Amino acid sequence: MILQIISAFFATFFFAILFNVSKKELGYCGLVGSLGWLIYLFIFKWTDSVIFSNFISALSISIISRILAKLRKMPITIFLIPGIIPLVPGAGMYKTMYAVLNQNFKEAAFYGAQTFEIAGAIAIAIIFISSFDTLSHKKTK
Amino acid sequence: MDHKLLLNFAIQAGEIMLRSGAETYRVEDTIMRILSVYDFESIEVFVTPTGIIATIDDKNIEMTTKLKRINSRTIRLDKVALVNDLSRKYVLGKISLQDAIEELKKIDKISPYQPLILISVTGLTSAFFTIVFGGNYKDFLISLSIGIILGIIQRLFINLQLSRFLADMLGGFLVGFLALLLTSIIPSTNFDNIIIGSIMPMVPGVAITNAIRDTIEGNLLSGISRGVEAFFVAISIATGVAIALKVWLPF
Known part of the structure; x- marks a missing residue:
């Protein structure tokens, strides 16, 4: 588990380089990614619900990114985009595709629905935090 | 004050951000803020992922509209951050329009990782x-x-x-x-x-x-x-x- 969290740090760190994030911010991107994954693993162990763990993790990632954006005076997306990447349901997509390929439509429907639910949970979490964003910058206008 | 120069600067800043993978609303917001530095009677900005349109109008100037089509997009989050920063500096009056335009050209030339x-x-x-x-x-x-x-x-x-x-x-x-x-x-x-x-x-x-x-x-x-x-x-x-x-x- 510790190995996974350390790997999440490096995975997010290197992913941020792919998106040309400037050198000074790379460490913070890695931090957001590994914290998000830590929270995901923790909640998953506790509740055993994939959707709920994704939701809470995405919520935490958005909050951390927001705080970092304020501290570092950067657009929030610098931290949010790499940070959220480990949660993107690539595995769900792959399993859905694999089941379709094997004509196992029952499994395909299950994984397909789960993938959409995860994507939805992440979206709602980001929306939730970004809405506060909107509130505060509308006020300052 | 040259309003065409200002409009060009605003659109170019927006263009770099949009090409580099900024959110559309952030681009709209940035252009809006840059143009709001002078109290024009009307400022309209419309941005989609593939193009930018901005119009300014006032009693003393001729109505000016500029359209910029965005064809290629690469992900350069470093440029998004830098242009965002530059536009803030300009809006707060910490940098003159001429310097800001020069600065923008420099930002656009920053090379990506090897x-x-x-x-x-x-x-x-x-x-x-x-x-x-x-x-x-x-x-x-x-x-x-x-x-x-x-x-x-x-x-x-x-x-x-x-x-x-x-x-x-x-x-x-x-x-x-x-x-x-x-x-x-x-x-x-x-x-x-x-x-x-x-x-x-x-x-x-x-x-x-x-x-x-x-x-x-x-x-x-x-x-x-x-x-x-x-x-x-x-x-x-x-x-x-x-x-x-x-x-x-x-x-």
Whole structure:
């Protein structure tokens, strides 16, 4: 588990380089990614619900990114985009595709629905935090 | 004050941000703020992922509109941050228009990370994600080599200006094929973990995040188009991997 969290740090760190994030911010991107994954693993162990763990993790990632954006005076997306990447349901997509390929439509429907639910949970979490964003910058206008 | 110069500066700042993967609403907001420095009677800005239109009008000037079409987009989050910073400095009056224009030209010329770095980073991203999703050290090494090959192929596709969707489909096929080939040669490895980890560098993270954030800000048109982009990229990758599996599995 510790190995996974350390790997999440490096995975997010290197992913941020792919998106040309400037050198000074790379460490913070890695931090957001590994914290998000830590929270995901923790909640998953506790509740055993994939959707709920994704939701809470995405919520935490958005909050951390927001705080970092304020501290570092950067657009929030610098931290949010790499940070959220480990949660993107690539595995769900792959399993859905694999089941379709094997004509196992029952499994395909299950994984397909789960993938959409995860994507939805992440979206709602980001929306939730970004809405506060909107509130505060509308006020300052 | 030269209003054309100001409009040009605002649009160019917006263009660089939009080309580099900023959210559409952020681009709209930035242009709006730059133009609001002078109290024009009316300022209208309309931005979509593929173009920018801005109009300014006042009693003393002729109504001026500028349209800028955005054709190619690359992900340069460093430029987004720098232009964002520059526009803030300009709006707060810390920098003159002339200096800001010079600064903007400099930002646009900043080069991305070296191709060699990007290629090795593609490999490392694949490798570490394989561990995150439960792979062992052998899976790690296989993903590392697949990722490096993927990185080289992606550079090649960019130079050939291949369509994003075709490039991702071929990338998915390559990942699937190499994963199956290497796992069949090397014992105690798991091709699921390797494939899931190795497709991560192709995941449309910017499109997904921006689709959500644009929708929230009421930029519905951009939200939908970016959502569709993300969806089709995902389908392209999955199709590529599926073709590899379909070709390989009967053997």
